[in-house]
Amino acid sequence: MPELPEVETIRRGLAARLEGRRLRRVVQRRPDLRQAMPARLRERLEGRRVERLDRRAKYLLMRLDDGAVLILHLGMSGRLLIGGQTTAPPDRHDHLIFETDDGTVVRFNDARRFGLVDLSSEAELAGHKLFQGLGPEPLGNDFNGPVLAASLAGKATPIKAALLDQKVVAGLGNIYVAESLFWAGLSPKRLARTVQGERAERLAQAVRRVLGEAIDAGGSTLRDYVQASGELGYFQHRFAVYDRARQACPGCDCALARTDGIRRIVQAGRSTFYCPRRQR
DNA sequence: CGGCAAACCTGCGAGC
DNA sequence: TGCTCGCAGGTTTGCC
Numbered sequence: 001m002p003e004l005p006e007v008e009t010i011r012r013g014l015a016a017r018l019e020g021r022r023l024r025r026v027v028q029r030r031p032d033l034r035q036a037m038p039a040r041l042r043e044r045l046e047g048r049r050v051e052r053l054d055r056r057a058k059y060l061l062m063r064l065d066d067g068a069v070l071i072l073h074l075g076m077s078g079r080l081l082i083g084g085q086t087t088a089p090p091d092r093h094d095h096l097i098f099e100t101d102d103g104t105v106v107r108f109n110d111a112r113r114f115g116l117v118d119l120s121s122e123a124e125l126a127g128h129k130l131f132q133g134l135g136p137e138p139l140g141n142d143f144n145g146p147v148l149a150a151s152l153a154g155k156a157t158p159i160k161a162a163l164l165d166q167k168v169v170a171g172l173g174n175i176y177v178a179e180s181l182f183w184a185g186l187s188p189k190r191l192a193r194t195v196q197g198e199r200a201e202r203l204a205q206a207v208r209r210v211l212g213e214a215i216d217a218g219g220s221t222l223r224d225y226v227q228a229s230g231e232l233g234y235f236q237h238r239f240a241v242y243d244r245a246r247q248a249c250p251g252c253d254c255a256l257a258r259t260d261g262i263r264r265i266v267q268a269g270r271s272t273f274y275c276p277r278r279q280r
Numbered sequence: 281c282g283g284c285a286a287a288c289c290t291g292c293g294a295g296c
Numbered sequence: 297t298g299c300t301c302g303c304a305g306g307t308t309t310g311c312c
Contacts, residue, residue: 003305034288034307058306076306077290093290112289114306157283166307173305222305223292242305269285271303 002074004138004171005214006225006233007058010080013228014106015053017082018062021100022049027086030095033110034075037096038119044068045098057134057170067122071130075114077224081107106228135169138207143169145201152192152200159195159203160188161268169207175220178242178273180206182249187279188265188272213238241273249275 002010026045031037038044049065060080062070072080084090084107086099096108096117108117120128135151136142151168152159162168163177172180181188183206186199195203219225219233222243226232236243240250245264248255254277255261265272 006305073306075289076304078306111291112304112306114288114290116307155282161283164306175305220305225305268283 002058002078002219002225003173003176004055004058005176005211005217005235006219007055007060007074007171008215009219009233010074010228011053011055011060013082014060014080017104017228018050018098018100018106019052020050021102021104022047023064023098024101025086025097025099027097027099028095029097030113033095033113034073034116035118037117041096041117041119044119045070050100056131056137057166058173059130061125063122069120069122069125071116071118071120071128072108073116073130075110075112075116077112078108078110078115079224079226080228081109081226081230082228083107083230111224133167135165135167138169138171138204138211143204143208145197145204148204149196149200152195155192157192158188158267159186159190159192160272162192162195163207164268164270171211172207174270175222175239175242176207176210176214179210179214179240182206182240182274182279183210185279187276188267188274190280241275244273249278252278254278 023045026042028041050062051065052063054061060072084105086097086105091109093109093111094107095110098106152162155162160177163172184203186203214235217235218227220235221232241262244262246261249262254275259276262273262275
């Protein structure tokens, strides 16, 4: 569920409440997420001060004053919510709960348990298994048309699948791949290796613009996702193609044409939405 | 190595 | 009302 814009929105919401605060109380409930939570998590976190909240790809990094770094991933259904109680949580899917010295409570809630919580250190972070091979941050200075073209060169897979690959570029998921390919005018079925030169340039620009606008809108809420404050995201109202099968894409009469509007197909087991008229 | 389907787990909406 | 089915924003695994 949460892709880069949702994770970034949550990061900003949490940073405002957590940075500089001390973790007074940590409650671990179910440890069996995608991977088991680290042992003695409570002992290792309680009493620590939160220096900073950062993001790498779809991971949130909570940097603590003793050099420890808590790594959080939300999987498909994970949420981080401000508010609630550390004791007798109302929700059976609250797996980890923090309470700070000013009484702020943050709950990690994940019904499907595809998320994960891990603990590392500043020293070991760069070499951490989860970050090995991750591609560039799409909103950073290391991502542009030539970089993208180089990483797509020789790939026989459809461009849709290539963009979902976190080694190519970090942080995209099913929604923002669909939206980026639409704005770049590229068919999701096009072979990745053919996205070179001007096409790669257009795609890199589209990725950056779509992600930036989605962050400005607080992410996209389809079902589970909410910001840390509980507020919904708003970018779903601006989807060009995602979840809009048979409707018209922006500024196009495709819905009236033989193509019958935005098409839904399945690629690598996942829904793909695109306009066959505007995306080649 | 590359590419794809299936698996992980729970919840929800649609259809009967 | 209640059942079954399909589907969901991610990532890993195992198979060809």
